[in-house]
Amino acid sequence: MVCTEKLPVPPLLGGAIQTYISGILPHVSQFHDVTVLGITDLSLPAQETINGVHYVRVPGKVFEIYRENVVRYVETNKFDLIHIFNRPRLVLPVRQAAPYAKITLSMHNDMFQPEKIDPEEAAAAIAEVSHIVTVSDYVGNVIRSLYPQASPKLRTIYSGVDSKQFLPGNHPKMQKIRNDIRRAHGLENKTVILFAGRLSRNKGVDKLVLALPELAKKFKDLALVIVGSSWFSENNITDYVAYVRALAKRMPVPVVTTGFVAPNEIQNWFAAADLFVCTSQWQEPLARVHYEAMAAGLPIVTTARGGNPEVIFANENGLIVENPENPSDFADKIAQILSDQSLMRGMGEKGRQLAVSMYNWERVASELLEVWEQAEKIKQAAVSEDQAADITIEPLKEDATEQLKPPTPKTNKEKVRSIKNSSASKTSDKTNAELKDNQRTTNREEDIAQQPEIQKNDLPPKQEQTNGHSKPFMITGNQQARNTTGEMYLNRKQTEEKKRAKYFTIASHTNPHR
Amino acid sequence: MKNIVIEPWLIDETTYEFFVPDYIIQLAEEVLKNYDLSVQNMQIVTTKSDKGGAIWKLETKSGPKSLKLLHRRPTRSLFSLGAQEYLAEVRKARVPPIVKTKDGKNYVEAGGKLWFVAEWIEPLTPVAKNLEGAKQLCYALGEFHRLSKGYVPPEQAEMASRLHKWPKNYEKMITKMDWFRNIAKWYAEMPASPPLLEVVDQFEEQARKGMERFRQSSYFEFVKQGTASWGLAHQDYGWSNGQMGANGIWIIDLDGVAFDLPIRDLRKLISGTMADLYKWDATWVREMILAYHEANPITPELYELLMIDLAMPNEFYKNIKEIVYEPEIFLNEQTAQLIQTIVETDQSKWPVLSEIENDWKGVE
Numbered sequence: 001m002v003c004t005e006k007l008p009v010p011p012l013l014g015g016a017i018q019t020y021i022s023g024i025l026p027h028v029s030q031f032h033d034v035t036v037l038g039i040t041d042l043s044l045p046a047q048e049t050i051n052g053v054h055y056v057r058v059p060g061k062v063f064e065i066y067r068e069n070v071v072r073y074v075e076t077n078k079f080d081l082i083h084i085f086n087r088p089r090l091v092l093p094v095r096q097a098a099p100y101a102k103i104t105l106s107m108h109n110d111m112f113q114p115e116k117i118d119p120e121e122a123a124a125a126i127a128e129v130s131h132i133v134t135v136s137d138y139v140g141n142v143i144r145s146l147y148p149q150a151s152p153k154l155r156t157i158y159s160g161v162d163s164k165q166f167l168p169g170n171h172p173k174m175q176k177i178r179n180d181i182r183r184a185h186g187l188e189n190k191t192v193i194l195f196a197g198r199l200s201r202n203k204g205v206d207k208l209v210l211a212l213p214e215l216a217k218k219f220k221d222l223a224l225v226i227v228g229s230s231w232f233s234e235n236n237i238t239d240y241v242a243y244v245r246a247l248a249k250r251m252p253v254p255v256v257t258t259g260f261v262a263p264n265e266i267q268n269w270f271a272a273a274d275l276f277v278c279t280s281q282w283q284e285p286l287a288r289v290h291y292e293a294m295a296a297g298l299p300i301v302t303t304a305r306g307g308n309p310e311v312i313f314a315n316e317n318g319l320i321v322e323n324p325e326n327p328s329d330f331a332d333k334i335a336q337i338l339s340d341q342s343l344m345r346g347m348g349e350k351g352r353q354l355a356v357s358m359y360n361w362e363r364v365a366s367e368l369l370e371v372w373e374q375a376e377k378i379k380q381a382a383v384s385e386d387q388a389a390d391i392t393i394e395p396l397k398e399d400a401t402e403q404l405k406p407p408t409p410k411t412n413k414e415k416v417r418s419i420k421n422s423s424a425s426k427t428s429d430k431t432n433a434e435l436k437d438n439q440r441t442t443n444r445e446e447d448i449a450q451q452p453e454i455q456k457n458d459l460p461p462k463q464e465q466t467n468g469h470s471k472p473f474m475i476t477g478n479q480q481a482r483n484t485t486g487e488m489y490l491n492r493k494q495t496e497e498k499k500r501a502k503y504f505t506i507a508s509h510t511n512p513h514r
Numbered sequence: 515m516k517n518i519v520i521e522p523w524l525i526d527e528t529t530y531e532f533f534v535p536d537y538i539i540q541l542a543e544e545v546l547k548n549y550d551l552s553v554q555n556m557q558i559v560t561t562k563s564d565k566g567g568a569i570w571k572l573e574t575k576s577g578p579k580s581l582k583l584l585h586r587r588p589t590r591s592l593f594s595l596g597a598q599e600y601l602a603e604v605r606k607a608r609v610p611p612i613v614k615t616k617d618g619k620n621y622v623e624a625g626g627k628l629w630f631v632a633e634w635i636e637p638l639t640p641v642a643k644n645l646e647g648a649k650q651l652c653y654a655l656g657e658f659h660r661l662s663k664g665y666v667p668p669e670q671a672e673m674a675s676r677l678h679k680w681p682k683n684y685e686k687m688i689t690k691m692d693w694f695r696n697i698a699k700w701y702a703e704m705p706a707s708p709p710l711l712e713v714v715d716q717f718e719e720q721a722r723k724g725m726e727r728f729r730q731s732s733y734f735e736f737v738k739q740g741t742a743s744w745g746l747a748h749q750d751y752g753w754s755n756g757q758m759g760a761n762g763i764w765i766i767d768l769d770g771v772a773f774d775l776p777i778r779d780l781r782k783l784i785s786g787t788m789a790d791l792y793k794w795d796a797t798w799v800r801e802m803i804l805a806y807h808e809a810n811p812i813t814p815e816l817y818e819l820l821m822i823d824l825a826m827p828n829e830f831y832k833n834i835k836e837i838v839y840e841p842e843i844f845l846n847e848q849t850a851q852l853i854q855t856i857v858e859t860d861q862s863k864w865p866v867l868s869e870i871e872n873d874w875k876g877v878e
């Protein structure tokens with residue numbers, strides 16, 4: 001897994017991508033031998049192995065420097081699959097350094113925009129990757145509109161949150177923390193509105209500050225907490241921070257600003273709050289804070305920008321502000337929630353439920369594993385064309401491996417395999433050349449056979465995206481999660497078993513190019 | 515000394531002018547060991563304490579030199595140093611040549627920043643504050659832009675380009691008009707707030723109209739021609755960074771150079787000069803543009819963009835944007851007066867712009 005050049009993994013300094021990687025590692029590393037290539041940090045060694053994951057850290061910060069180091073590392077080490085995070089500009093250099101590896105890409109924001117990547121390079125990168133996973137339909141749709149040929153490779157995998165870290169304020173583990181924070185900041189008996197995010201024009205917390213006077217007329221004892229860095233530091237105060245600070249000083253509602261909060265403490269502020277507001281003005285890919293707020297059992301007010309609305313089910317876990325440039329729109333939606341205690345409580349509970357059942361790292365990881373699995377399959381097909389001799393004995397090898405495996409519950413995967421085996425046995429007395437052809441056919445059959453399985457078992461299923469948000473679909477997905485949490489857990493278990501089976505398959509194919 | 519990282523430093527009433535922390539002075543001495551120079555005297559001549567930059571004048575046996583601590587990221591500084599080297603050595607432009615280290619490098623890295631030594635050009639005197647002087651500056655600027663074409667940054671350098679940022683800059687200007695309005699509203703009791711509230715709408719309208727014209731302009735075609743094809747803009751050119759030397763105007767302080775449309779520098783020079791005159795003057799603007807054109811020809815399409823950029827509320831924006839930092843101090847009587855002056859100067863701008871609008875029609 002190739003990280004970006006900006007921040008180190010583990011996410012000592014935060015970062016959505018870094019958090020994502022750390023979230024899925026415990027799960028994906030059970031099935032694959034994973035190396036995480038990222039940037040150096042003074043407090044982290046250049047190489048280490050933790051829980052079976054190899055971390056390799058090279059100088060970065062500046063893209064050009066990082067790219068060079070990534071290439072050098074990939075050239076001298078062999079990988080079956082290379083997953084690149086959010087840097088389409090790394091795809092071609094990585095491809096050159098690793099001509100035989102499968103490359104998959106995940107996109108966390110609009111890095112495919114023409115000002116970020118030359119259109120020619122973008123098209124070539126898309127051709128080189130077998131799949132592109134995106135954190136929201138919005139991100140996928142932007143890529144699709146720029147490069148229609150990417151369409152069949154795109155898949156949305158919503159991110160996740162650690163709902164053991166982010167807990168509601170009334171959870172036994174959090175009650176004291178919540179009370180302490182509120183006491184320390186003069187927030188006792190207040191209704192606390194929380195914003196967490198970068199202090200920037202795009203993120204737009206100024207609009208929330210300007211909504212306060214209107215809210216103060218309707219509600220007593222409000223307070224706003226702004227969690228975000230660069231508030232206090234005297235050097236390097238941006239004009240935006242200065243602006244928000246100047247406004248906050250004059251508001252009829254206390255505004256508490258925390259400055260930078262370490263990623264491992266941020267959950268405390270969520271537990272101390274009563275309502276979460278995301279104020280994105282720009283086409284936000286889909287801000288992580290939504291998942292964190294849900295896990296913390298907070299009702300959410302967010303904006304109709306980018307992927308944000310994709311995780312909000314109106315009146316169930318939050319409300320959407322249609323005109324985020326207008327502070328009154330925020331005031332309206334916030335007032336709607338604050339004036340109905342039972343709605344407010346219900347939204348928080350729904351959010352928590354969604355975070356636990358759906359937006360968890362295990363689900364993210366299993367979807368990504370599935371993508372890798374599909375990528376590997378493409379490779380097998382390609383190999384079967386080139387190296388018939390090796391391939392003909394593969395089904396046997398696979399079966400042999402299978403027999404060494406401890407018995408596992410019968411899975412859909414095995415059903416698929418039995419179809420495959422029967423088709424192989426029918427052709428067992430044919431020539432190598434004919435076998436090759438059949439192998440290809442069975443591979444294709446397997447692909448086809450698997451499709452309904454994917455749709456049946458995995459949430460959210462592979463999506464046919466239309467322009468705009470695929471909201472109607474998403475609601476279906478959520479209803480399923482909502483009503484059948486137990487069933488979903490079972491499905492996930494099955495998926496895991498499937499992965500385990502796959503693990504052996506991949507192992508039997510190590511270095512197919514030899 | 516190895517692990518020192520240079521940080522911005524605080525100056526207050528207890529520190530003298532051009533105060534530089536001791537550790538940086540020690541670093542400077544270390545840096546100079548990399549040069550084959552016998553330094554007789556070293557004097558700090560300017561600082562950027564809030565960013566962590568400084569300039570010293572060195573007296574050496576081989577004449578006066580400057581030593582600069584560049585506050586920018588090293589990879590960003592590499593871009594500017596490469597440009598300065600290219601302009602001085604390859605294009606023989608009148609920019610200070612870089613003095614190489616003993617091992618032939620352009621710079622020394624110390625404290626996480628780049629340092630370099632360049633020739634101290636003497637004598638240098640500001641050009642006359644009249645139309646002749648303005649034209650000299652414009653001609654020199656055109657020459658600078660023309661000679662900068664063909665620059666290829668070193669491989670390790672960051673790509674510094676503002677070419678694509680024009681729309682964002684304009685958008686930001688429009689957004690910030692709303693900031694100015696909101697701050698004036700919430701600090702209504704301050705002396706400059708009522709006059710600011712009175713005029714902010716009209717300047718916002720100017721910016722919006724400018725944005726509309728900009729969207730119809732050739733800018734988007736210009737961008738397609740590629741980043742490097744336009745050459746570099748200085749980004750901080752004016753009456754002090756262009757000065758008369760023995761054989762013509764020298765251009766100094768190149769640390770901020772970036773690929774851009776060259777007329778950005780020209781626009782800033784014109785609108786700044788008009789602000790200094792307290793009045794827009796068609797003759798000055800025309801002559802300045804012509805002087806520039808002589809050294810680096812302007813196409814009708816580029817001229818149109820220059821007109822659009824001149825029509826933006828640049829001076830209002832530039833002077834008021836400080837408001838966000840300390841509104842209780844900023845919005846004083848003096849600022850109220852300044853707003854008055856800006857509005858008056860702005861009134862003389864529109865007849866001038868409409869007078870010269872069609873000058874380039876049918877050229878070429």
